[in-house]
Amino acid sequence: MADRDGLIWFDGEMVPWREAKTHVLTHTLHYGMGVFEGVRAYSTPNGPCIFRLKEHTDRLFNSAHILNMQMPFSKEQLNEAQRAVVRENKLDSAYLRPMCFYGSEGMGLRADSLKTHVIVAAWEWPSYMAPEAKELGIKIRTSSYTRHHVNITMCKAKANGNYINSMLALKEALDCGCEEALLLDNEGYVAEGSGENIFIVTDGVIYTPELTSCLKGITRDTIIQFATQLGYQVVEKRITRDEVYVADEAFFTGTAAEVLPIREHDGRKIGSGRRGSVTEKLQQMYFDQVTGQSKDYPEWLTPVL
Ligand code: PMP
Structure with missing residues (x-):
């Protein structure tokens, strides 16, 4: 570099x-x-x-x-x-x-x-994962590392040192043949990926962990606004890992990862085992928005020239 x-x-x-x-x-x-x-x-x-x-x-x-x-x-x-x-x-x-x-x-x-x-x-950094992952989804595993406790490091700060935990979790997941880790909080509830927030879709309702130990993601906020605009109910709540196993769809969000479907978690297929229809709609809205194809939130795009 x-x-x-x-x-x-x-x-x-x-x-x-x-x-x-x-x-x-x-x-x-x-x-x-x-x-x-x-x-x-x-x-x-x-x-x-x-x-x-x-x-x-x-x-x-x-x-x-x-x-x-x-x-x-x-x-x-x-x-x-x-x-x-x-x-x-x-x-x-x-x-x-x-x-x-x-x-x-x-x-x-x-x-x-x-x-x-x-x-x-x-x-220039075109794609965080292999380009086909946007459609096929990625394989993740629950990390043996716990996400930061809210009173140990400050989880709402995007702080350099916090990323030791992310790097350990990601390396472990990669070594196990997965593409990303899912970290649980110190009570065992789903927190986030090493550099992404997580969403699941069950019976047409979209769930995401509440803002405790996970970062207040800007892509997370964007997706919540899009989902609400599309008429989906979005619920922020404690999520267990087995709720992810039986979800119809799951996806990660992040500036680098964008909107990334999860096809497998801990060896269990999620939903159909590829990008689900809700994920696809939100992903399309996201790409239309960031590339200026959509006119919905012009204030979100700051011209450089
Ligand atoms: N969680 C963590 C730990 C992250 O590093 C990131 C990336 N900044 C996110 C979530 C997603 O945040 P954002 O959508 O703002 O990029």
Whole structure:
């Protein structure tokens, strides 16, 4: 990733990609106290547009607030930085990575007198999973790792260190021949994937875990709005793993994963064993929206040019 052409926004300036470096005594590198976002820009008839930029920037600031990190830039500056990295790297569609980290001013856990640094990078990242997974669905397994407890790490912060748990769970799932993990909370209820929220469909009703240990996903919110618009009842509640086994449909949502059907969970076929009709409708609405084919929520698309 480091050896390529391009520009990265770094503390207010565009820096050549290869020179966007930091010291080995960077505080966040040692303890994981940092916050980030995963954002996408899509090619639309109005040129590249960033999907739900405002909500992603709001969540970044909320994450920093939760961790008590001082933000040296305003939301407007970071929104502009995100538009600029897509524009100046001449990207038509992109994955964007804003990230705030503590510098190398000190190493103590007190973390006093540390400076928050901010980067925004953008690159092409067409599909998180194999492209056919959008139709065929993926195989998942229940993780042996428990999702964060709400009073151990702060689950509503998209914090760097929280992703150790995600990476362990994903690696375990991949090693078992699955494509993603499903993490349960500390009480054994379904929480989320390593980087996605989960939905199930049973008897025409759509269920998703309540916002306790899972991240307040922006795609989750988009899908809830679409489903409601289509007339579905959407219920946020505690879900057990065996409710997923017997669901008619299940799917993951996330900025990177988009809307991804789940065809098998712990060796059990879900519904028909491929993308279900409700998932397909919501997935189509999602792609129509992000690529500017739908006129429903123009405020969700921020032009880059
Ligand atoms: N849960 C976790 C743990 C995630 O990392 C993500 C990706 N940001 C999500 C859920 C989905 O969130 P969003 O739809 O905002 O990308």
